[in-house]
Amino acid sequence: MNTTLKKLFNLTDIRYPWLLLISMCAFIFSLYYDKNHTNISLAYQWMTYGFTIISATVWSILNYIAHIKISANYKKYDNIDTYVENLLISKEEKLELKGYLEDYSSDLISQGKTKEESIQTAINQFRVQEFTSLSKNSSLFNLPIHYYLIGYSLLSITVATLLEFMPMILKQSPFLFSAIQFMLISYCIGFTGSFFLYKLLDSIISKKTNNDR
Numbered sequence: 320m321n322t323t324l325k326k327l328f329n330l331t332d333i334r335y336p337w338l339l340l341i342s343m344c345a346f347i348f349s350l351y352y353d354k355n356h357t358n359i360s361l362a363y364q365w366m367t368y369g370f371t372i373i374s375a376t377v378w379s380i381l382n383y384i385a386h387i388k389i390s391a392n393y394k395k396y397d398n399i400d401t402y403v404e405n406l407l408i409s410k411e412e413k414l415e416l417k418g419y420l421e422d423y424s425s426d427l428i429s430q431g432k433t434k435e436e437s438i439q440t441a442i443n444q445f446r447v448q449e450f451t452s453l454s455k456n457s458s459l460f461n462l463p464i465h466y467y468l469i470g471y472s473l474l475s476i477t478v479a480t481l482l483e484f485m486p487m488i489l490k491q492s493p494f495l496f497s498a499i500q501f502m503l504i505s506y507c508i509g510f511t512g513s514f515f516l517y518k519l520l521d522s523i524i525s526k527k528t529n530n531d532r
Contacts, residue, residue, distance in 0.1 A: 330474070332467040334385035335378055342374040343502055350498040375506075379513050383520065386465070397435055399424065402442055420445060468514040475507035 333339070349367040353359055403417045420441045427437035482500045486492035 327466050327470040327473065329467050330470055332386075332465075333471070334382045338374060338378040338381065342371055342378060343506060345374060346371040346502045346505070347495075347498045350501065351495060354494050354498070375509060379509075379516075382513075383517055386517075387524070397438055399438055399442070416445070465514055465517045468510045468517070472507045472510040472514075475503040475510065479503040479507070 345367065349364075349371055352367065353364065399417060399420045403413050403420070420438075423441040423444065424434075424437040427440055428434060432440065479500045482496050482503075485496050
């Protein structure tokens with residue numbers, strides 16, 4: 320239970336929080352401005368709400384990319400050190416893999432291949448044939464489960480619920496509270512949707528990875 324809670328509320332797992340905050344503030348501003356300016360043009364509404372949606376979408380994409388732990392395996396490298404350093408595996412695994420690739424590359428050079436060709440062949444050979452045996456206990460292909468998104472969803476809906484009682488406490492009902500509440504509920508739905516979308520993308524990437532081995 321404690322482990323699950325830690326995963327749910329490990330809120331520091333989120334990436335580019337400043338972009339998400341900008342999107343949230345822009346959404347509140349759009350609602351507040353729309354409320355206080357009845358003659359607002361449709362074009363301005365499209366611009367303000369559009370910016371909110373686009374910035375939130377860009378955040379969700381960048382956040383997912385930042386959490387992918389296998390991106391290094393799809394890039395082209397002409398240097399063994401650079402390739403190994405970009406893999407999110409332990410130092411011991413890096414040393415083991417580096418030694419393996421350098422030995423294999425040296426064998427290919429002795430067979431007449433150029434240095435560049437031998438490095439590419441060694442890396443590709445590792446990707447296709449040697450991955451399972453060399454990184455059996457590696458976290459390289461352990462995609463994050465994104466529990467923190469559920470944590471943010473729960474946090475958002477909790478704060479939105481608490482704001483429901485603020486008018487009774489303050490004896491008034493400022494529109495700003497309603498705007499923040501609506502924003503939190505909207506982003507709660509967005510966080511939950513992102514969680515399932517990320518899971519779908521993880522499944523696609525895992526399937527591609529298994530097919531490429």
